Amino acid sequence: MKILVTGFTPFDNHERNPSLDILHSLPDVLDVAEIIKQPLPTEFERGAQLVTSAIDKHQPEFVLNIGQSDGRSGITPELVAVNLDDARMPDNIGAQPKNQVIHADGETEYFSNLPIKTIVRNIRDLGLASFISTSAGSYVCNHVMYEVQYLMHKKYPNMKSGFIHVPSNYSDNDSTPTMALDDEVDGIKIALLTMLYHLDDNITLDHPYD
Numbered sequence: 708m709k710i711l712v713t714g715f716t717p718f719d720n721h722e723r724n725p726s727l728d729i730l731h732s733l734p735d736v737l738d739v740a741e742i743i744k745q746p747l748p749t750e751f752e753r754g755a756q757l758v759t760s761a762i763d764k765h766q767p768e769f770v771l772n773i774g775q776s777d778g779r780s781g782i783t784p785e786l787v788a789v790n791l792d793d794a795r796m797p798d799n800i801g802a803q804p805k806n807q808v809i810h811a812d813g814e815t816e817y818f819s820n821l822p823i824k825t826i827v828r829n830i831r832d833l834g835l836a837s838f839i840s841t842s843a844g845s846y847v848c849n850h851v852m853y854e855v856q857y858l859m860h861k862k863y864p865n866m867k868s869g870f871i872h873v874p875s876n877y878s879d880n881d882s883t884p885t886m887a888l889d890d891e892v893d894g895i896k897i898a899l900l901t902m903l904y905h906l907d908d909n910i911t912l913d914h915p916y917d
Contacts, residue, residue, distance in 0.1 A: 708740040709767040710899055713758055715774055715847070718749035718799055725876040725891055726773040732892045737899055743767060749799045749847050751792060755854040762858060762866075769867045769902050770855055771821075773895065774848035776872035780884035781836030782894040784823035785843040785870040788853035789816045793845035809853050817856035819869035825905045826871075830894045835886070837894065843870055871898060 714730030717723055730744050745761045747754040762770060776783065790813050792804035823839055830837035843849040852870040859866045873895075876888045 709743055709765055710740045710769040711743045711745060711761055711765055711767040713745045713747050713772045715747050715749045719796060724775050725873050726775050728876060728888050729773055729891050729895050740903055751798050751802050751804060751847055751850050754847055754851050758851055758855060759858050772851050772870045774872050775875060777875050777883060779872060779874050781838055782830050783838055783840040783872045784826050785819060785852060786839055786841045787816050787818050788843055788849055788856050790853060791845050792850055798847055809850060810857050813857045817853060820867050821869035821902055822905050826898045826901045829897050829901050833893060833897060835890055835894050840872060867902060
């Protein structure tokens with residue numbers, strides 16, 4: 708069993724990216740699964756190329772992309788990726804697509820097929836903040852999530868994939884929500900184990916989108 712996990716390099720003048728910190732902190736083996744770790748640059752084209760190449764090379768049963776979302780206070784699995792690049796700022800090599808379709812032959816949106824409600828429940832059971840996000844934005848995170856979903860639907864229909872945003876794990880001011888790296892790593896481990904063993908998402912959270 709293989710799980711491909713990705714994290715992004717720092718961007719927008721950040722010193723670190725918690726998704727990359729988490730990636731480096733994950734074990735190489737988690738229960739029955741080999742964890743394949745793929746760092747991604749925060750770049751539209753190259754980020755997508757690296758993750759799709761890693762999927763073709765390793766043929767994982769699961770893919771989990773992780774990204775940073777400043778301002779969020781919890782670990783947030785994404786519900787959907789949209790077929791749109793509309794960058795509010797340039798990526799790390801200066802690309803800033805505006806109102807641009809990612810794939811002309813792709814669906815308007817692709818929904819994660821991970822058990823995201825169960826992931827949220829199990830992370831909350833650890834005492835950590837977690838909720839489902841209904842928007843991955845229109846920057847590099849959404850682009851990578853969409854590219855993986857597109858590839859899955861076109862080529863790997865049995866693969867399970869999705870995206871999780873995490874808060875910053877440090878802050879230069881008191882107004883930015885943060886979460887300790889150890890807690891973020893524990894939350895992602897629970898998400899990975901849930902992907903492996905809890906594929907049934909037919910549960911109801913009191914407020915799943917809060």
